[in-house]
Amino acid sequence: VSAISRTYTMRSGMFGRSTAVHAVDGVSFSIRKGETLGLVGESGSGKSTTGRIVLGLEPPDAGEVRFDGEPMAAPGTREWRAQRARMQMIFQDPLGALDRRLVVAEQVREPLDIHGLGTRAEREVRVQELLRSVELSAQHGRRYPGALSGGQRQRIVLARALATKPDFLVCDEPVSALDVSIQAQVVNLLADLQAQLGLTMLFISHDLRVVRQISNIVAVMYLGRIVETGSADDLFARPQHPYTQALVSASPAPGRRSAGRIVLSGDPPNPAARPSGCAFHPRCPLAIARCVTELPALASVASDRQVACHLVTGPEAQSRDAA
Ligand code: SF4
Ligand code: MG
Secondary structure (H helix, E strand, O other), X not given: OEEEEEEEEEEEOXXXXXXXXXXXXXXXXXXXXOOEEEEEOOOOOOHHHHHHXXXXXXOOOEEEOEEOOEEOOOOOOHHHHHHHOOEEEEOOOHHHHOOOOOOHHHHHHHXXXXXXXXXHHHHHHHHHHHHXXXXXXXXXXXXXXXXXXXXXXXXXXXXXXXXXXXXXXXXXXXXXXXXXXXXXXXXXXXXXXXXXXXXXXEEEEOOHHHHHHHOXXXXXXXXXXXXXEEEHHHHHHOOOOHHHHHHHHHOOOOOOOOOOOOOOOOOOOOOOOOOOOOOOHHHOOXXXXXXXXXXXXXXXXXOOEEEOOHHHHOHHHHHHHHO
C-alpha cells in the first residue's frame, strides 16, 4: 500500500457548507507474506477506510495498492475478480454478516457453491472440515445463527471466509463485539489458523491488547495518518510517539504496571476538523510551538521503526537527548 488517500465531502450546517474530510491521508505500509500487520487507533482515525481501500471496496483518490507485487486491477474486471477471490474480510458484527434464515452449514458452503468448487459431496466434506477448523461440530452446522453465541457466530464467519482458501484476510474489529472472556479465544484461533494456512493479515482494532496478541508489525493511526510503526514487541515495549505512549499507558500489559505517564485529554479526534500542524497537538502534553504549524513527517528512527513527531525526529530530538 503506498501513499493512499481518501477524502470525503461532508455537507453540514444550515447553508449546506461542504467540508472536505481527509479520512486517509498518505498512508503507506507493506505486509510480508504470512505476517500480520495490526492497524491501531481510535475511531475516526481512518483504519476502516484503509481496510476498505486495501480490499478494493472503495477506490483511493491517490496512491496505489499492490497485491502480491501486482497493482490491484480495476473493480469489476476479470483480473480484479481473480485478486479478490484470494482476499477475504471479517467485520465486527457476525450476525450482520450471516443470514438468520439459513442454517450455518449452508452459509459456510455458499462460497464454495458460488465459485463452483468441487462436487456436491466434496463440498459437504469441506464444510465439515471448515467447521472443525474453527473448533465447531457438525451439530453447530445444523443450527441457525440466532441459536449460537457471539463467539460461535464469529467462528462461522471465519469458516466461511476460509472456504475459498484465501491468502489474505482483512479483519476489522473482529472481536470487539464479543465478551472480553471470548475475545482471546477467537484471536488465538485466528492466530493458529493464520500460522497453519500461511495467511497474510491486516488486523484492524482500537484494542491494543488484541493487536498485541496477533500482530508482527503494528501501525498506529491518528486522524488519517500513520504516526508510528514498528515490530509489535518493540513498539509496545518502547513506544516513541506521544500518542502511542498514551495508548500504551492506558492499556497496561499483563505483568507490567501501568506507567500512567501520559493521559489522553481533550476532544476525541474529529476527521472533519483536523488541527493544523501535528494533528495530535491539541491533546499532546509535550507539544511545542512548531507542532501547531508544521506537520511532522513519518521518518525512520531505527531499521524497523518510523515515527512522526518533531520531538523524536526533529532538531528538538538532539537537545532532548542531550538534556
Ligand atoms: Fe506532540 Fe508535537 Fe510530537 Fe505532535 S509533533 S506528537 S504535538 S510533540
Ligand atoms: Mg472502524
